[in-house]
Amino acid sequence: MSHHNEAPLLEVSGLRKSFDLSKPFINRVIERSERQLVKAVDGVDFTIQRGQTLSLVGESGCGKSTVAKLIMGLTRPSGGSIRFEGAELAGQVAGKPAHVRRRMQMIFQDPYASLNPRWRVARIIAEPMKSFGTHPDPEARRREVDRLLEFVGLGAADGDKFPHEFSGGQRQRISIARAISTKPEFLVCDEPTSALDVSVQAQILNLMRELQRELGLTYLFISHDLAVVNYISDWIGVMYLGRLVELAPAAEIFAKPQHPYTRLLLDTVPDISMSNRDIERPAGEVPNPITPPPGCHFHPRCPHANARCKTEMPEFIASATGHARCHAVQEGRLSAPTTAPAAAGAV
Amino acid sequence: MRQRVVIALALCAEPRLIIADEPTTALDVSVQAQIIALLRKLCKETGASVILVTHDMGVIAETADRVAVMYAGRVIEVGAVADVLRAPRHPYTAGLMASIPRIGEKPDILPQIDGAMPRLTARPEGCAFNPRCPKQMDICTRLRPGLVEDTQGAVACHLFSKEPAT
Structure with a gap:
């Protein structure tokens, strides 16, 4: 799935996660109801090469944040494998094995909830260094905190302040300083700019790109904003109800979207050039993930669905630009994709 | 769906003016597009005016006149x-x-406004x-x-x- 021949930094295959929504056993016996499982992640495969960025996009509830949590060990997979430079992480708890986990960190969506309000910023940033033992000497640790603060565009004096003294963008800079404090090689970024204003979003995206260039970082980037994803990514994976429906290089997925869902997403991006203000908008909402439609999950909203799509799940196989999970694409039933106009996503 | 109910509630007294405060911020793009379309259609039909409060330039481009x-x-x-x-x-x-x-443009560095909004104090x-x-x-x-x-x-x-x- 990549132009590179070297081994990928992260390799995810057949990743699954089900959550049990069943009523308690005794209720099930009395009401004769079945167990209810929601397949939040239902067989996801991708690889990320060192120094590259893969983004996962999709609507709420498609499972993209669950993939992020599974990779970081914040929740345990129900099946499949997660390999970081060959080391198997599926089934291991958060933080274990330490020598691998130290090389992976996460930036969270909400910069107001992800920083401890009772800790000073220096302590927040030093915590990963302390827990992984990378800087045992407190004075060296504080010097490193000061360096990190300046590196992300804050001042060393800011280490003595509390999180509430900072704006959203500044807090996200603190989160980034914390994430890179143990010199990780791989960062999972779960909607890092969704809570920020446009002008601040640009600052954070530029900072992340700069860090990638200077430190050679590899990113898994989660977002619902296609324009942001277009700016930051090398590869893009589109998720729908727990499955990857398309995976392709960023430039090609926007120029030549294969899967009908990718086309729908591109059509719904508000267009700031105002060239097609009055076009008809696609209808439908994401179905309830507890009872997903059979066959291809997308068929109730798909303009190209036929009888096969309603019964048979399409395989995730090679397409013109990458991989796609669609009978119509595989049978060549789809017309050539239209090139998307210059558009902007949510800001 | 919930936002549709809220819009229905807002419209039921046949107002001349609707103030919509970030009506699509909590929604996904595909639903957002539908809500925008609905709001525009209803305003055209009832002749109501809308003050739309948002930070989303895309929504402004799709919806607003001024x-x-x-x-x-x-x-x-x-x-x-x-x-x-x-x-x-x-x-x-x-x-x-x-x-x-x-989408369709990929500069090396995104133009940015340095600094932050001042505190109002x-x-x-x-x-x-x-x-x-x-x-x-x-x-x-x-x-x-x-x-x-x-x-x-x-x-x-x-x-x-x-x-x-x-």
Whole structure:
């Protein structure tokens, strides 16, 4: 799935996660109801090469944040494998094995909830260094905190302040300083700019790109904003109800979207050039993930669905630009994709 | 669906004016597009006016007729949506528009406005935007520009003052 021949930094295959929504056993016996499982992640495969960025996009509830949590060990997979430079992480708890986990960190969506309000910023940033033992000497640790603060565009004096003294963008800079404090090689970024204003979003995206260039970082980037994803990514994976429906290089997925869902997403991006203000908008909402439609999950909203799509799940196989999970694409039933106009996503 | 119910509630007294405060911020793109379309259709049919409060330029482009840009508690630019979005005049509006990533363009560095919105208790002297403004002049640190109306709309910036800065 990549132009590179070297081994990928992260390799995810057949990743699954089900959550049990069943009523308690005794209720099930009395009401004769079945167990209810929601397949939040239902067989996801991708690889990320060192120094590259893969983004996962999709609507709420498609499972993209669950993939992020599974990779970081914040929740345990129900099946499949997660390999970081060959080391198997599926089934291991958060933080274990330490020598691998130290090389992976996460930036969270909400910069107001992800920083401890009772800790000073220096302590927040030093915590990963302390827990992984990378800087045992407190004075060296504080010097490193000061360096990190300046590196992300804050001042060393800011280490003595509390999180509430900072704006959203500044807090996200603190989160980034914390994430890179143990010199990780791989960062999972779960909607890092969704809570920020446009002008601040640009600052954070530029900072992340700069860090990638200077430190050679590899990113898994989660977002619902296609324009942001277009700016930051090398590869893009589109998720729908727990499955990857398309995976392709960023430039090609926007120029030549294969899967009908990718086309729908591109059509719904508000267009700031105002060239097609009055076009008809696609209808439908994401179905309830507890009872997903059979066959291809997308068929109730798909303009190209036929009888096969309603019964048979399409395989995730090679397409013109990458991989796609669609009978119509595989049978060549789809017309050539239209090139998307210059558009902007949510800001 | 919930937002549709809220819109129905807002419309049931047949108002002349609807104030919509970030109506699509919590929604996914595909649902957002539907809600925008619904809001526009209903307004056309009932003749109601809408004040849409949002930070999403895409939604503004799709929905609004006129737009007023605010900074630090004051309106700094007003105009027809097409004019303001395509040819912003105030340096803050220009910076905002430039900093939005666009599909089909992939610059190495996204244009950004440095710094942050000032605290309202510590508003800078003169024009509130002057410390972050790439076109800052002497007068900007001393005198707050008023919102000056002209044929295109209105803008509060010394660059567009009728009398030359003294």
